[in-house]
Amino acid sequence: MSIPKFSVTHKVTTTMLILIIVVVGIIAYYQLGLELFPDIEYPQLTVVTAYRGASSEDIESMITKPIESWVSTVNKVKKVRSFSQEGLSLITIEFEWGTNLDFAAQDVRDRIALYKAMLPEGATDPLIYKFSLTDFPILFYGVTNPSIDERALKTLVEKNVADRLERIDGVASAMVLATKEREIEVYLRKSALESRGLTIDSVINALRLENINLPAGYITKGHKEYIIRTVGEFKSLDDIANIVIGVSQTGKPIYLRDVGEVVDGYKDIRNLSRIQQGEGVLLWVQKSSGSNTVEVARKVKKEIEEISKTLPEGTNFYLTLDFSQFIELMASRTTNNAIVGGLLAIAVLFLFIGNWRPTLTIGLAIPLSIVTTFIALYAAGYTFNFITLVGLALGVGMMVDNAVVVIENIYRHMQSGMRKEEASSFGAEEVTLAITASTFTTIAVFFPMIFAKSLVGKLARPFALTISFGLLASLFVAITIVPMLASVIYKEEKERKSHYFDKVKEWYERALEKVLRARTIFLLSIITLFVISVLIVIFWTGKEFFPSSDRSFFMMRVKLPVGTPLNETVRVLKTLEDKALEEKAIKSIITFAGAESEEQTPSEFSASGPHEGFFMGSLVRRKERKESTNEILERIRKGIPPFENVKIEVIDMSTMSFGGSTSPIEIKIFGDNLDFLRDTGWKIIESIKDIEGIRDLRMSIEKGKPEYHITIDRERASRFGLKVAQIGSAIESYTLGRVSTRFKTGGEELDVRVRLHPDDQRTVDDLLSIPIITPTGKKIFLRDVAYVKEETGPVRIERDGQVRKVSVLANYFGRDLGGITAEIKKRIEPIQKSLPFGYFIELGGQYKDMVESFKTIAWVLIL
Known part of the structure; x- marks a missing residue:
């Protein structure tokens, strides 16, 4: 049957x-969960190594290049990219598609572990991160309360908001980020140390040896056994201030309070965030893999509404990024299209069958x-x-x-x-x-x-x-x-019978008879039309990797000249804030200035210093405004007062979502000499700047950052029995300071950093008068073995395929990517031909991804 x-x-x-x-x-x-895109495991690992205080060139030579050479031999590695900047090395390892990243990550760890001892002392252990679309937050809030300081606000949000959100089914984590990180600061007076014959290292060692609890065995008394413990951990800041760090010539103890002060303060403020034109903290919500983004976001937003009723008066939550809103819009449009398509199919069928x-x-x-x-x-x-x-x-x-x-x-x-x-x-x-x-x-x-x-x-x-x-x-x-x-x-x-369809049938029969009588002409006509269609697609149809879409949120990067202090960057961002809030369509804004803190995972689109900042905003839903996000941003951009040497660019977040370049258009220039690469980049900018549709034209490398280079006289240093590493360590102790121990308070463990008072390290003379203790116990000064010279060094050094690289970057507006790129190719061809041996140019960004993708699609269509 x-x-x-x-x-x-x-x-x-x-x-x-x-x-x-x-x-x-x-x-x-x-x-079935509801997501924006499928959960794709991008075949990419990132190796992050921090070396506080090191210049970008030192980071490149001492950390980035060695690690690149170690990991490039791992199986199925396709490409290695990196950037080196002050205090940080970030290496991105791209593997072939289909590679098991868990095994690949273990291979990378094993390879780094073999050579880790070759890294400089003071560098952190390299950390390895996997890229996943689920790592992106689904919700991003700014939280403010003018009557509460940032430290108290962060504690309030962590205990009363984040902890409750993490109990919601589907929430993986709720992170609270603040620009000010709490730290116990021990500020030492240089004159007080010198008058008592002490050095900063002696204070560091004393703190390390005093703040400790040690087991000391046990004794039996009667029928009881007692554990013996030596208790020495600090209970208060007074305990720290009252430790003995030495003995005077008369035999009197020297207390820490005699040479400095202990302050419950913050780490060096290298970044600042502002929420809705005020100070606050950031709340970042991530969902667990496989959960419904829209449902999880709905629960989180509902929970925050309930929590906000119990918080101190004046606490406000500003939702700046909401992926669920875009997903809902996408799902509703697609579902409506499917429903309309089904109804039309039914209607057409009824029309013909009757x-x-x-x-x-x-x-x-x-x-x-x-x-x-x-x-x-x-x-x-x-x-x-x-x-x-x-x-x-x-x-x-x-x-x-x-x-x-x-x-x-x-x-x-x-x-x-x-x-x-x-x-x-x-x-x-x-x-x-x-x-x-x-x-x-x-x-x-x-x-x-x-x-x-x-x-x-x-x-x-x-x-x-x-x-x-x-x-x-x-x-x-x-x-x-x-x-x-x-x-x-x-x-x-x-x-x-249907009189109407009988006529249609008769017409079709007559047309078919004519076609059959002229088979050759009809077949040639069909082939011609097909060829013309293919040619139109190849040569006249615009090409893009991702179609532009309205996401109701945006991000912009602001760059000032290298060496600009943080407060000046904040001033420019405040002007942007004022201009943006004139737009009725913009609901909330968050601005960031300066480099990310150490506790945050760095990325290729993070700020490289206090001269850079980011501007993020959210808009009302698309149906509540007449203009698209890009049109609103274009108007904001044109309305910003012309700042001298200030560059503002819109970041394409669609490419970031797939681990791509932060700019749709990227022209890569490869070679060894950074000055020559920079000059070539300026030539390219001059040749393409008038191409219609190009926006935010810029170069990835910036002007040199001002540096003081301390050159050691090795011969003189050897006479005192000193090595360069010993002298560098002493300099670091006096300038950056060192974390000597940890202080436990209120459930937190805080770094205790020992450093000179800021008033004692203002000038080059202060630097040259840093005391150094020789192996024989003799005290000399830095000026006895070194001299200081003012230089400039690159802010960030990029490498691609283990070769130095400088990129010319741009966005586009009003034209398709393929048409703009074709024009760029023609313009830069003479420059490319004039490059000396060892230097070459490649096109990257979305264009490269688009070409690779079109090749894949072409093979699929052929098959």
């Missing part, structure tokens, strides 16, 4: 099957096919996201095809006089082989996408599988459920 005949003769069984599909499909629907009974069958077949697809998606481990929803919307039109063929054939047999049960089973059997072949032929078109590598391949896989699941589901419904429904719903009736 065939499947259609079984379905018709066993209506109860088929009805139960329908109910099972509906129930399981609804359960699968609610179990009978509501077959139309009703189609109306039931489409949702049943979609519900069956939900089950397949859940079983395959996918979620609802932009890719699967687009595949589902596209598949709705294809899902109708199989059911239409079956229904039309059944309807034809019934109109010829066959009983409806017999027509339902026989009509479906008759076309089963044909629709099965047609379905698998269509699936074969999408099947190669499943095996495609690269980012496009990873995105195309769920798209192809969703369409394939939908087509298989429609085939299943067409040969099982549709015949049964037809045998129940259809009414036996004779064929009805």
